[in-house]
Amino acid sequence: xxxxxxxxxxxxxxxxxxxxxxxxxxxxxxxxxxxxxxxxxxxxxxxxxxxxxxxxxxxxxxxxxxxxxxxxxxxxxxxxxxxxxxxxxxxxxxxxxxxxxxxxxxxxxxxxxxxxxxxxxxxxxxxxxxxxxxxxxxxxxxxxxxxxxxxxxxxxxxxxxxxxxxxxxxxxxxxxxxxxxxxxxxxxx
Amino acid sequence: xxxxxxxxxxxxxxxxxxxxxxxxxxxxxxxxxxxxxxxxxxxxxxxxxxxxxxxxxxxxxxxxxxxxxxxxxxxxxxxxxxxxxxxxxxxxxxxxxxxxxxxxxxxxxxxxxxxxxxxxxxxxxxxxxxxxxxxxxxxxxxxxxxxxxxxxxxxxxxxxxxxxxxxxxxxxxxxxxxxxxxxxxxxxx
Numbered sequence: 001x002x003x004x005x006x007x008x009x010x011x012x013x014x015x016x017x018x019x020x021x022x023x024x025x026x027x028x029x030x031x032x033x034x035x036x037x038x039x040x041x042x043x044x045x046x047x048x049x050x051x052x053x054x055x056x057x058x059x060x061x062x063x064x065x066x067x068x069x070x071x072x073x074x075x076x077x078x079x080x081x082x083x084x085x086x087x088x089x090x091x092x093x094x095x096x097x098x099x100x101x102x103x104x105x106x107x108x109x110x111x112x113x114x115x116x117x118x119x120x121x122x123x124x125x126x127x128x129x130x131x132x133x134x135x136x137x138x139x140x141x142x143x144x145x146x147x148x149x150x151x152x153x154x155x156x157x158x159x160x161x162x163x164x165x166x167x168x169x170x171x172x173x174x175x176x177x178x179x180x181x182x183x184x185x186x187x188x189x
Numbered sequence: 190x191x192x193x194x195x196x197x198x199x200x201x202x203x204x205x206x207x208x209x210x211x212x213x214x215x216x217x218x219x220x221x222x223x224x225x226x227x228x229x230x231x232x233x234x235x236x237x238x239x240x241x242x243x244x245x246x247x248x249x250x251x252x253x254x255x256x257x258x259x260x261x262x263x264x265x266x267x268x269x270x271x272x273x274x275x276x277x278x279x280x281x282x283x284x285x286x287x288x289x290x291x292x293x294x295x296x297x298x299x300x301x302x303x304x305x306x307x308x309x310x311x312x313x314x315x316x317x318x319x320x321x322x323x324x325x326x327x328x329x330x331x332x333x334x335x336x337x338x339x340x341x342x343x344x345x346x347x348x349x350x351x352x353x354x355x356x357x358x359x360x361x362x363x364x365x366x367x368x369x370x371x372x373x374x375x376x377x378x
Contacts, residue, residue, distance in 0.1 A: 001259050004252045004330050014204050015211055017227040020305055022204055022211050025254055030330045037254040038206040040229055042305075063193045064303040065214055065226040070190055071303045110351045112302050114253040114260050116209055116231075119302065121353070141193050141219045162299045164310070164353045171360050 003030050042119035046089040047076040049169040050126040056146040058097050074169040089124040097144045102128025107172050231308035235278040236265040238358040239315040245335040247286050263358040278313040286333045291317025296361050
């Protein structure tokens with residue numbers, strides 16, 4: 001598939017923020033023309049699909065300035081410098097929701113928006129949860145909510161859950177539920 | 190949930206690109222402190238879940254400069270100025286893949302990355318496909334591929350499909366397949 005590949009010519013840094021950067025890349029297209037691609041640089045993040053023993057999913061509600069509303073999301077965050085991503089997943093879950101995971105494993109990773117950003121998101125499934133006290137970052141105001149899986153699926157269908165990673169988290173939880181042989185989410189119901 | 194809301198104080202424009210913009214917002218947190226939020230401005234996009242009569246999903250492969258690799262994705266694109274989003278979905282499907290949809294409808298919409306961007310993505314389900322000739326944009330080099338639904342689900346699980354909107358597209362296709370009563374993707378198999 002070499003005929004699809006663009007050749008990098010140069011990069012120009014536009015902005016370096018606290019977390020995000022922006023650069024302008026000039027490339028040569030497979031057709032030989034020069035083209036410009038804006039790229040948002042992001043360090044990557046972890047998202048945690050945390051399921052209680054009662055088959056409820058753990059959510060956080062928080063105000064998101066970019067979209068100007070409170071969004072219901074699965075817990076997520078950016079690993080600290082030098083921190084293993086699995087440790088970041090455990091830490092973010094505990095800080096944001098107060099839950100410690102007895103069992104946690106990576107499911108897969110995916111790009112959030114490969115057309116304009118290099119952000120990769122690793123999805124973790126957390127089970128055997130023990131409830132401790134949440135301690136979110138300073139400047140982070142979140143509210144924890146537990147919602148049973150069946151309701152989550154309905155909330156995706158009716159648009160009450162409207163965040164890409166959270167929709168994928170619910171898909172992961174549904175798959176885990178099926179693997180466990182839980183009959184509630186069998187297809188056709 | 191008013192106790193979660195941040196109050197907007199001011200916005201400073203950092204960059205205006207061809208498609209993306211970046212601004213720096215200053216807000217007052219619920220705790221009364223000032224905080225800065227970097228915001229990527231994006232006009233929004235449509236993504237099309239196109240299913241052939243043989244229950245195959247229509248994909249495009251294209252080189253994505255931000256992640257430096259060829260990514261397998263469902264067709265997607267940005268509506269033109271003044272264009273209805275449904276029309277954009279029909280147009281992008283036809284331009285990128287050559288398929289005209291006899292039936293197309295919006296399933297839901299979701300934010301791609303509400304933590305730092307305002308991008309909203311509308312998902313469309315396209316059926317009764319008729320194959321014409323693709324005519325991608327100048328500077329757009331894509332290769333069309335058809336993959337049966339069962340294989341798609343495996344490719345999500347083994348990481349060969351690694352794009353958030355595409356994973357959600359496969360979930361939508363699976364739901365549509367179940368609604369149709371197709372037994373191949375029943376849980377537990």
